Amino acid sequence: MVNARYDHAVETRELRYFVAVAEELHFGRAAQRLTMAQPPLSRAIQRLERRLGVVLLHRNARGVALTEAGSVLLREARTALDAVEAAERRTRRAATETPGLVLATKAGASRELLSKLLDGYAAEPGAVAVEVVLCGPGEQERLLRDGRADVALLQRPFDTTAGFDTEDLHTEQQVVVLPAGHPLADRTHMSMAEVTTLTDLPLPRWPRRDGSHPGGPGPQVRDHTQLFQLIALGRACAIVPESLRATLRDEHATVPVPDAPAVTTVIAWPPHSRSTAVADLVRTATRL
Amino acid sequence: MVNARYDHAVETRELRYFVAVAEELHFGRAAQRLTMAQPPLSRAIQRLERRLGVVLLHRNARGVALTEAGSVLLREARTALDAVEAAERRTRRAATETPGLVLATKAGASRELLSKLLDGYAAEPGAVAVEVVLCGPGEQERLLRDGRADVALLQRPFDTTAGFDTEDLHTEQQVVVLPAGHPLADRTHMSMAEVTTLTDLPLPRWPRRDGSHPGGPGPQVRDHTQLFQLIALGRACAIVPESLRATLRDEHATVPVPDAPAVTTVIAWPPHSRSTAVADLVRTATRL
């Protein structure tokens, strides 16, 4: 360290600190989350702001608000931290002798596609063990980005495939799931407009990525089991890909919704992946 | 810092150190490049290895070699460091009041497309200033990845578009450029095989990303000016997209090479880009 010029580059620790503060919007709670005291955290953020020459937070006497630049940094810092974590994890995994693949997929979705894929790949010469990680909605992208998974099954337009390489596997229409015996249950088809105006069966509210639920009339649901139970009880309806019909019992009825957006299941993997196992798995998948 | 457990996460400084060593394959030179002494660098790498629980380098008494895990980390660390740099740069730019776009493109390539794009976008309502950065082959991806550019024109299959969102703009065939008056100059077409066996006119050798040149018979070239001069002198030939014919004078002749891979010019931008300016520019581009 020759002198006190601000030529230091940003460290991941500072990014972690900033993300904590930006998420909590409260220095004290953020410090607690980081298991440190509040003053050094305040100073670290000040240092970061000075170094970037940018005001990241507006300090109102009662808490904190993100500036425009701050919300840019929040988004960018998250992906940068994911990239660092991914570097760490992939390096560790590269050093273990059992390579293996980790495949992330949504619980309950694309069951048939998944088993065909796993069987097909296992029959390939040179196939390695595949560990399947079932995760909540929107979680797969995170796993793929931070190196916990090597490959994932995603569904457009629900999941965002930005930043990954993908191959389309399967496209399907959506259906509305109703309680069996509902007056509309034997319709040949319904429109989105009709479904959203079913006031007796509101659409459920899924949690956002941060765990909070959007406001609205429908019940809050966390997974498909809850969802289908609520539908069977006549408290909700839902628009889902038609392949989910395979998991339904006779307490549910389905009606096609032709104008709902088609759902495309894609296989996704991080770019620059040099793994032949990933390439083999993708090749198997596209042949199905 | 409660105790001496190895629960610290990887810092960007350590990644920078490792990349320097992995690129130089020599602690002394790497330390010089980092403007620091060699011993602390050695220790930092040891710490990193201990923390990851992985051997990254084989220390032969005469220099250093990357392990399997080491080369994984080299690749991953580069993208992670680019992501951190991008976070820094984009945050700084978000704080400046003049938004502006930076567009990276290869020098000399797609001149006509570029001017149509710039004119078309400038006519859009809400258009912001566009700064054009001309850069060497393969450099655009770097600029896009580390936040120095917001959008780039790339050419498949020369450039890799992995990790970016892209839209195809234009596909063209390739032609071979010969000195005017060459015996083959008035052929209606040639095959790749014919071109590569022209021993009197070897294909030139472009520098790799690290600046080194591959071995071979042809002359080394750094840019298109050098290339076309060498061709005019009867020392080389080259296969280039046909749009480059517009920049040629009468000292060159071109012959189509139908079996050369078609070149697709795409517009690329980093995923998660929330900038409306980028979206507008892309929309303009796809309408051309």
Place this chain on the structure above:
DNA sequence: GCACAGCGATACCGCACGGGTATCAGCCGT
């Protein structure tokens, strides 16, 4: 209207860690 609660900023201190110099230890080529 004033005291208090809650927030982030500041002051000050101690230590651990990052960096420097000097030196050691192996391995090659001559």
Place this chain on the structure above:
DNA sequence: ACGGCTGATACCCGTGCGGTATCGCTGTGC
């Protein structure tokens, strides 16, 4: 066998980071 490379080790020093104590501010409740 011995210099001349390499990277590793020993030891020291300065500073930068984190800790505690406290301040300054502001909105709030009685």
